[in-house]
Amino acid sequence: MLKKNDSNYYSMNDISLAELADKYQTPLYVYSADQIRKNIQHLQSVLAKYFDSYRIQYAVKANTNPHVLKIVKETGIGADCSSPLELRLAKQAGFPMDRSTYTGNYESPEDFKRAVESGVNLNLDDYHRITDLKEMGILPEFVSFRINPGIGRGGFEQIVTGGADAKFGFPYEETRKAYQTAIEAGVKRFGIHMMTGSNILEPFYFAEITQKIFTIIENSINDLGIELEFINIGGGLGVPYTKEEEALDLDQSFKMVSEVFKKNLPNLNIGNPEIALEPGRYLVANSGVLLSKVTHVKRSYRNYVGIDAGMSTLLRPAMYKAFHDVKMDGQEDFLSNEPSDHYRICGQICENSDIHPLDRSFNQPKAGDLMLIENAGAYGFTMSSNYNNRVRPAEILLDxxxxxxxRVRETEEDVLKNVPDFELK
Ligand SMILES: Cc1ncc(COP(=O)(O)O)c(C=O)c1O
Known part of the structure; x- marks a missing residue:
């Protein structure tokens, strides 16, 4: 998506990133609408090849900017929402609510009220909540359950969301009880869901968890006389963040998943459920680049390149030790074995975790150099904060x-605007 000219200056959609950085200042998130469409169309074409019908629901949490949502919505897919405001934004963007899902966890009564009122498909993290919904008088006709199938996988420990250590879903051994409870309470239509981890690059995994959920269905609910409208295998489709990682082979992944469907469905008594997916990262990560300027270079026990996009702008490196590839605009990629050429990239936040993993080699970096941080379109701006009273960055969409x-850059006044009886001087 990034293009480099003969002088090693980068552009996106043929627009110079250095010019964008000059015009809008840094740190700056820049997204390509064209790349988002391309990612979605690729996933749609692979699913259409292997399934008669399917549901893709964009995990809005990956990038919630309303203008990004509009681009995604225009491709015809649904939304996966995890908070009332995400839901409100998805509805306003025009996502079809009957093809969208609300998957919360530890929901408040207000969360439930707003989800049910929106008409979205409600996916429950705990089946005991059926009782709460019934008591509130808002139990919907349709419910699906987030099952913890007992296994999980993910790019980092923190993004494994299935298995014994996950706070999500309920143990698969309780699946029968969950559906029985729902039937007795008056629920009429059903789905089933799991989401076991994020950033997975191994094609076999998706078939493995799909088989797992079919086994759970067969052993738990096949004789209950209910039809499932969908089997949602979650998100988790990974993207390569390092040069060594290979892109996820979508064709291979869904060929195997479709074989699992074909093998299991004819033997079951659950109607003809559609496959559903709720990817976030896969649809938007590689559409975004974060532009940041070097603020200072320090030679200490090791060399540090300080940049103006720390953990308040991009949290992933500090939170997960997540690797993002970077480029220095106007410089050739530099590979050196000399320790003096190796640097840790760090932000300006007063936390020792405000640092990117692994030394990178740079050729004489200096203050003012423009750094491009790749794969910043997912879980970038959405996880940003005002920590250390830094303002949140601007966002630009190229189409x-x-x-x-x-999104315009926040001002210092914006940061303080909700403090009563105070005016920033
Ligand atoms: C319930 C649920 N669905 C989907 C996703 C999207 O995951 P990914 O971005 O890995 O596709 C998440 C991410 O946290 C999630 O919690």
Whole structure:
């Protein structure tokens, strides 16, 4: 998606990133609408090849900017929401609510009320909540359950969301009890769901968890006389963040998943459920780059390149030790074995975790150099904060040759605007 000219300056959609950085200042998130469409169309074409019908629901949490949501919505897919505001934004963007899901966890009564009122499909993290919904008088006709199938996988320990250590879903041994409880309470229509981890690059895994959920269905609910409208195998489709990682082979992944469907469905008594997926990262990660300027280079026990996009702008490196590839604009990629050429990239936040993993080699970096942090379109801005009273960055959306500011940079006044009886001087 990034293009480099003969002088090693980068562009996106043929728009110079150095010019964008000059015009809008840094740190700056820049997204390509064209790349988002391309990612979605690729996933749609693979699913259409192997399934008669399918549901893709964009995990809004990956990038919630309303202008990004509009691009995603136009591709015809649904939304996967995890908070009332995500739901409100998805509805306003025009996502079809009957093809979208609300998957919360530890929901408040207000969360439930707003989810049910929106008409979205409600996916429950704990089947005991059926009783709460019934008591509130808002039990919907449709419910699906988030089953913890007892296994999980993910790019880091913190993004494994299935298995014994996960706070999500309920143990698969309780699946029968869950559906029985729902039937007795008056629920009429059903789905089933799991989400066991994020950033998975191994094609076999998706078939493995699909088989797992079919086994759970067969052993727990096949004789209950209910039809499942979908089997949702979650998100988790990974993207390569390092040069060594291979891109997920989608064709291979869904060929294997479809074989699991074909093998299991004819033997079951659950109707003809559609496959459902709720990817976030896969649809938007590689559409975004974070532009940041070097603020200072320090030679200490090791060399540090300080940049103006620390953990308050991009949290993933500090939170998960997540690796993001970087480029220095206008410089050739530099590989050196000399320790003096190796640097840790760090932000300006007063936390020792505000640091990118692994030394990178740079050729004489200096203050003012423009750094491009790749794969920043997912879980980038959405996880940003005002920690250390840093303002949140601007966001730009490129669409073909057009460029649009889709969020202006916060001001210091914005940060303080909700403090009563106070005016920033
Ligand atoms: C319930 C649920 N679905 C989908 C996703 C999206 O995951 P990914 O971005 O890995 O596709 C998440 C991510 O946390 C999630 O919690």
């Amino acid at each position: 073909g040759s057009s460029e649009k500011v889709i």
